[in-house]
Amino acid sequence: MGLDLQGGIHMVYQADLSSVEPGREVEAIDGAIAVIEKRVDVLGVTEPVIQRQGEDRIVVELPGISEAEKAKKLIGQTALLEFGEPVVEEGEEAKWVNEWGKWKPATATIDGQERELTSAYFKENTFVDQDSLGRILLLFEWNEEGSKLSEEITGRLIGEPLGIFLGDESLLGEDGKPIAPIVQERITNRGQIEGLSWKEATELSKLLNAGRIPIPLTAIYEQTVSPILGSDFVDMSIKAGIIGIILIMLFMIIYYRLSGVLASLALIFYGALVLALFKLIPVTLTLAGIGGFVLSIGMAVDANVLIFERMKEELRAGRTLGAAIETGFDRAWTAIRDSNVTTFIVCGILYWLGSSIVASAPVMGFALTLFIGVAVSMFTAIAVTRTLLRLFVGTRLAQQTWLFSIYAGRE
Amino acid sequence: MFDITGKKFWFFVISGVLILFGIVSLATFGLKAGIEFSSGSLMTVSFEQEVDHDELRQELANLGYTNAIVQRTGEGDFLIRLPELSGGAKTELEAGLTDRFGTLEVRGFEDVSPMVAAETTRNAAIAVVVAAVGILLYVTWAFRRMPNPFHYGTCAIVALLHDVLVVLGIFSILGGILDWEINLMFITGTLAVIGYSVNNTVVIFDRIRENLTVGASSNFEIVVNNSLVETLSRSLNTSLTTLIVVLALLLFVGASIQNFAVVLLIGIIAGTYSSICIAPQLLLVWKRRE
Numbered sequence: 001m002g003l004d005l006q007g008g009i010h011m012v013y014q015a016d017l018s019s020v021e022p023g024r025e026v027e028a029i030d031g032a033i034a035v036i037e038k039r040v041d042v043l044g045v046t047e048p049v050i051q052r053q054g055e056d057r058i059v060v061e062l063p064g065i066s067e068a069e070k071a072k073k074l075i076g077q078t079a080l081l082e083f084g085e086p087v088v089e090e091g092e093e094a095k096w097v098n099e100w101g102k103w104k105p106a107t108a109t110i111d112g113q114e115r116e117l118t119s120a121y122f123k124e125n126t127f128v129d130q131d132s133l134g135r136i137l138l139l140f141e142w143n144e145e146g147s148k149l150s151e152e153i154t155g156r157l158i159g160e161p162l163g164i165f166l167g168d169e170s171l172l173g174e175d176g177k178p179i180a181p182i183v184q185e186r187i188t189n190r191g192q193i194e195g196l197s198w199k200e201a202t203e204l205s206k207l208l209n210a211g212r213i214p215i216p217l218t219a220i221y222e223q224t225v226s227p228i229l230g231s232d233f234v235d236m237s238i239k240a241g242i243i244g245i246i247l248i249m250l251f252m253i254i255y256y257r258l259s260g261v262l263a264s265l266a267l268i269f270y271g272a273l274v275l276a277l278f279k280l281i282p283v284t285l286t287l288a289g290i291g292g293f294v295l296s297i298g299m300a301v302d303a304n305v306l307i308f309e310r311m312k313e314e315l316r317a318g319r320t321l322g323a324a325i326e327t328g329f330d331r332a333w334t335a336i337r338d339s340n341v342t343t344f345i346v347c348g349i350l351y352w353l354g355s356s357i358v359a360s361a362p363v364m365g366f367a368l369t370l371f372i373g374v375a376v377s378m379f380t381a382i383a384v385t386r387t388l389l390r391l392f393v394g395t396r397l398a399q400q401t402w403l404f405s406i407y408a409g410r411e
Numbered sequence: 412m413f414d415i416t417g418k419k420f421w422f423f424v425i426s427g428v429l430i431l432f433g434i435v436s437l438a439t440f441g442l443k444a445g446i447e448f449s450s451g452s453l454m455t456v457s458f459e460q461e462v463d464h465d466e467l468r469q470e471l472a473n474l475g476y477t478n479a480i481v482q483r484t485g486e487g488d489f490l491i492r493l494p495e496l497s498g499g500a501k502t503e504l505e506a507g508l509t510d511r512f513g514t515l516e517v518r519g520f521e522d523v524s525p526m527v528a529a530e531t532t533r534n535a536a537i538a539v540v541v542a543a544v545g546i547l548l549y550v551t552w553a554f555r556r557m558p559n560p561f562h563y564g565t566c567a568i569v570a571l572l573h574d575v576l577v578v579l580g581i582f583s584i585l586g587g588i589l590d591w592e593i594n595l596m597f598i599t600g601t602l603a604v605i606g607y608s609v610n611n612t613v614v615i616f617d618r619i620r621e622n623l624t625v626g627a628s629s630n631f632e633i634v635v636n637n638s639l640v641e642t643l644s645r646s647l648n649t650s651l652t653t654l655i656v657v658l659a660l661l662l663f664v665g666a667s668i669q670n671f672a673v674v675l676l677i678g679i680i681a682g683t684y685s686s687i688c689i690a691p692q693l694l695l696v697w698k699r700r701e
Contacts, residue, residue: 069501069502218524219522219524220523220524220526220527221522221524221527222520222521222522223519223521223522224519225518225519226516226517228518229455229518233664236663239663240659240662240663240664241659243659244659248652248655251652251655287664287668288596288599288668288671294659294660295653295656295660297656298652298654298655298657299649301649301652302649302652302653305648305649306614306645306649309642309645331621334621335613335614335618338553338614339609341553342546342550342609342610342613343606343607343610345542345545345549345606346602346605347606349542349602352538352541353534353535353598356534357534357535357595358523358530362596363595363598366599366603370603
């Protein structure tokens with residue numbers, strides 16, 4: 001089932017590849033996809049789809065998820081913890097402001113270059129633990145450069161707070177307050193962050209270990225459907241489909257009598273066959289796809305109508321039922337074939353349109369289901385209805401032309 | 412025997428008036444582009460408490476969204492059309508609405524960036540053009556053994572344009588009055604109508620072709636009229652069965668595919684009409700001129 005029926009999130013991200021070396025674009029995108037996959041793991045989605053689209057886009061589909069905002073945040077997150085020191089001098093520019101005051105990035109100079117202290121210098125082996133007092137700790141290790149930076153910065157800041165920020169926002173503890181521990185001693189190899197809840201700490205740890213997305217991504221398309229809305233659609237579409245079929249059968253039986261009964265049987269066969277094909281070919285059933293299917297039910301009887309009308313003409317011309325069936329089918333065939341080709345052309349074009357645009361699912365679903373529907377309807381009209389009709393040839397029923405809505409005395 | 416071809420003058424007048432209305436309405440109201448084509452956000456919100464349409468719009472204006480379009484769906488939800496909501500704007504909007512109206516649930520959300528919108532518009536335009544050309548070529552090919560196959564193709568295309576103009580005209584009125592928008596489902600529906608309309612025309616042309624081959628009459632007008640009468644019940648019955656399912660879709664599935672179902676509804680009626688009253692009549696007029 002498509003996202004619009006199952007509920008979930010469909011996101012498309014545009015990657016900015018301008019900073020990537022030529023020839024390594026695919027690698028960069030694949031790297032980004034790998035990171036997103038790890039992040040999505042945190043959410044525990046059952047069948048996520050994360051794939052490249054075109055040259056520089058990434059599609060993320062998370063079916064069945066209801067916490068859209070959280071998922072989006074997690075995927076799009078910078079996943080970079082930055083450390084800040086308090087702004088002391090007047091007029092100095094602050095990068096962050098929170099209830100503890102103004103902050104600027106904590107920097108140190110190594111090898112003659114000024115660098116900011118961030119989680120980019122973490123080893124990807126962070127984990128969560130509890131100390132003897134039951135406090136939850138997010139433990140991390142600095143890599144070589146990080147150790148040097150940390151040593152210099154914490155050495156300078158003993159007795160001062162060290163702010164921790166996630167992107168533009170303060171990292172908030174379980175108590176809702178920004179986490180900013182006072183530096184007790186010089187920190188070189190490893191450190192810990194206190195104050196997060198177990199859940200938050202675990203997620204953050206996984207996120208940090210998943211690494212950073214190597215290229216900037218911008219969300220260019222988003223569709224979120226709540227699972228409840230999705231299931232409403234399914235129910236309503238099924239209802240529409242069933243009522244449509246019943247009304248068509250009634251009409252066909254009233255108008256075409258015995259032929260109509262046979263056409264109705266063919267219609268049931270048709271419905272079953274199409275649904276079986278949907279199972280066989282992995283058609284993503286979207287709302288539009290169901291629309292296409294329901295529409296094709298209406299069009300499916302067209303081939304039957306063409307044939308029956310032809311048969312009636314042949315019967316009126318005085319042919320026997322057997323002859324009328326055969327000529328009816330033969331003569332109607334060119335019209336059935338030629339007229340359905342136009343629908344096939346349109347389906348092909350719609351399929352192309354669907355495959356070429358970002359919000360593709362509804363258009364493609366419609367094109368595919370309508371195509372399958374019309375193709376199967378041609379088959380059932382020729383194979384099923386004709387076979388059923390032939391069964392009546394030579395029986396006593398065949399003498400009763402009123403059964404075919406022809407009055408003996410007419411014309 | 413009905414005389415259908417004899418009434419062609421009136422058919423042309425009716426269609427002419429309809430299309431004229433459509434063009435005037437298009438010129439006055441234009442078409443409102445949906446977010447797929449113009450970028451922006453579309454939010455489906457359901458409130459726990461009863462919320463008044465105008466109050467909701469007022470509150471949106473208070474929150475800074477003066478141009479928000481608010482529609483009520485059949486299920487009592489609200490569709491809110493907004494400019495693109497970036498970053499935290501969506502969360503802020505939700506918080507603002509919750510403050511005013513109580514608990515709400517965002518049941519659906521779609522956000523399209525201008526880049527995606529431009530691509531979609533371009534490709535949809537290509538699709539419509541390719542469909543028209545493809546069908547012209549196909550119809551010409553299908554009637555290649557007839558004298559003047561090009562006439563058949565052109566008349567089918569004129570009938571098709573007729574249907575599209577009627578659909579567009581009615582939609583611009585709906586857009587002007589009810590804020591209906593042209594979205595991707597609208598384009599999908601229109602292309603389906605194009606296929607359907609030509610389908611009908613081809614069946615009738617096929618009968619004309621057969622009757623000409625059989626040599627039923629040397630008078631072209633009689634051949635056309637006979638063919639129309641012979642195919643009339645088929646044309647009407649097929650349209651009827653298709654209309655039944657489209658109505659079922661419209662009534663039971665409702666708002667989310669409303670555009671699609673209404674396009675099909677109008678398109679099927681216009682298509683049936685044009686395949687009987689426009690395409691074959693034009694063929695006749697053209698033939699007589701030569």
